[in-house]
Amino acid sequence: MLSTTTELRAVGAATIRAIAAVALLGMSAQVFPLQAQAAAGVPKSTADDPKVKAALATLKADNAWTLDQQASICEIAAPPFKEAARAAEFKKRLEGLGLKNVRIDSEGNVIGERPGTGKGPTVLFSAHLDTVFPEETDVTVKREGTLMTGPGIGDDCRGLAVLLSVARALNSAGVQTDGRILFVGTVGEEGPGNLRGVRHLFSSPIKDSIDYFISVDGAGMGTTIAAVGSHRYRVTYKGPGGHSFGSFGMSNPIHALGRAIAKVSELQVPADPKTTFSVGIIAGGTSVNSIAFEASMDMDMRSESEAELQALDNRFQKAIRDALAEERARWPNSKAALDMVIDTIGIRPAGSQPISAPIVQVALQAAKSLGVTSPTGASSTDSNIPISLGVPAITIDGGGQGRGAHSASESYDDGPTGWQGPQWAALIVTTLAGLSYLPATLQ
Ligand SMILES: [Zn+2]
Numbered sequence: 001m002l003s004t005t006t007e008l009r010a011v012g013a014a015t016i017r018a019i020a021a022v023a024l025l026g027m028s029a030q031v032f033p034l035q036a037q038a039a040a041g042v043p044k045s046t047a048d049d050p051k052v053k054a055a056l057a058t059l060k061a062d063n064a065w066t067l068d069q070q071a072s073i074c075e076i077a078a079p080p081f082k083e084a085a086r087a088a089e090f091k092k093r094l095e096g097l098g099l100k101n102v103r104i105d106s107e108g109n110v111i112g113e114r115p116g117t118g119k120g121p122t123v124l125f126s127a128h129l130d131t132v133f134p135e136e137t138d139v140t141v142k143r144e145g146t147l148m149t150g151p152g153i154g155d156d157c158r159g160l161a162v163l164l165s166v167a168r169a170l171n172s173a174g175v176q177t178d179g180r181i182l183f184v185g186t187v188g189e190e191g192p193g194n195l196r197g198v199r200h201l202f203s204s205p206i207k208d209s210i211d212y213f214i215s216v217d218g219a220g221m222g223t224t225i226a227a228v229g230s231h232r233y234r235v236t237y238k239g240p241g242g243h244s245f246g247s248f249g250m251s252n253p254i255h256a257l258g259r260a261i262a263k264v265s266e267l268q269v270p271a272d273p274k275t276t277f278s279v280g281i282i283a284g285g286t287s288v289n290s291i292a293f294e295a296s297m298d299m300d301m302r303s304e305s306e307a308e309l310q311a312l313d314n315r316f317q318k319a320i321r322d323a324l325a326e327e328r329a330r331w332p333n334s335k336a337a338l339d340m341v342i343d344t345i346g347i348r349p350a351g352s353q354p355i356s357a358p359i360v361q362v363a364l365q366a367a368k369s370l371g372v373t374s375p376t377g378a379s380s381t382d383s384n385i386p387i388s389l390g391v392p393a394i395t396i397d398g399g400g401q402g403r404g405a406h407s408a409s410e411s412y413d414d415g416p417t418g419w420q421g422p423q424w425a426a427l428i429v430t431t432l433a434g435l436s437y438l439p440a441t442l443q
Pocket of ligand 1: 128156189217
């Protein structure tokens with residue numbers, strides 16, 4: 001899930017816009033857009049298929065194997081931009097489970113294939129490799145009964161373990177789907193990575209073959225069906241700086257920042273679609289008797305609607321420019337320049353799909369067949385990219401219960417029914433990929 005980390009990676013706005021433009025251009029190339037979902041109908045559930053039932057039984061019986069995978073993969077650190085060691089191990093495990101053509105792409109994503117009969121759609125089934133934790137973090141996992149504690153244990157070592165256990169169970173039960181299932185460990189899902197792994201997937205040739213996208217992220221039994229978009233910037237006002245008494249009359253970067261924040265705090269946003277803004281960090285100044293040479297703020301804006309997010313962004317851009325102009329105008333005789341620099345921290349597109357969308361219905365019905373009601377909601381996950389491109393996509397929880405995601409005391413409790421998470425995922429991916437050998441009565 002989206003990081004609230006304070007670690008920043010200033011990325012040029014032009015670069016991000018270019019990526020967004022490429023992503024948008026890709027929209028028309030999708031072979032299976034959202035609009036086509038209704039026409040295609042909701043695929044028939046595989047819940048009654050004997051082989052799928054056997055796979056589900058394996059997931060329950062071998063739950064300890066799943067938990068061992070979760071703990072052991074989590075003890076390999078995977079900080080933002082440094083996922084390579086965990087990726088190499090994940091690749092090895094996918095190979096060990098018999099997946100085909102297992103490789104690491106140029107961005108660092110691990111991709112393994114489970115071929116279908118060739119008659120069905122391609123389902124991309126993923127979890128993210130990265131964590132929010134810096135390299136020096138102690139990643140030891142402590143286990144006490146069903147409770148595991150360690151950085152990233154739920155977000156997203158749980159998702160990685162769900163992928164591995166589903167691959168293993170489908171193989172042991174001999175499930176042959178019509179569609180191909182791509183098992184993918186993505187890089188860069190958390191804040192600093194700005195979805196770089198999934199952006200790469202949807203800007204490389206593989207995108208044209210992806211009919212459905214499922215990511216497993218964190219714990220619980222919820223379904224994310226809408227993508228909360230975000231625009232995040234660091235705005236810095238800069239001048240030469242000087243003595244507070246001796247240089248009085250000079251434009252003041254901290255005063256300009258104050259003007260900007262005052263304007264930001266008055267921005268109006270709709271309650272529905274939920275649209276939010278916050279200045280999360282301010283910095284600047286060196287001493288009480290100095291005119292600072294710079295002052296900055298980190299701004300976070302989010303919305304479930306791309307249009308509202310862009311409208312808010314436009315008002316924000318005007319506010320920070322007006323603040324600059326007003327501070328310059330306040331000191332007309334100032335010989336010192338006052339400038340503004342905008343760094344883009346991250347841009348994530350928003351998007352939504354109706355609850356009636358077949359991919360959503362498949363997930364809700366699969367949960368129901370396990371006796372679970374899955375709550376639906378909006379979040380910021382790897383699914384943001386496919387949803388914004390019109391590719392059917394959901395992010396599901398991995399079962400169990402999570403606490404303290406993104407904190408050093410993060411924990412995952414498998415409880416009495418944690419195995420339902422992998423079972424749910426297995427039902428969703430097999431239903432989407434399709435089973436043509438199902439007896440006619442089940443079609
Ligand atoms: Zn996550």
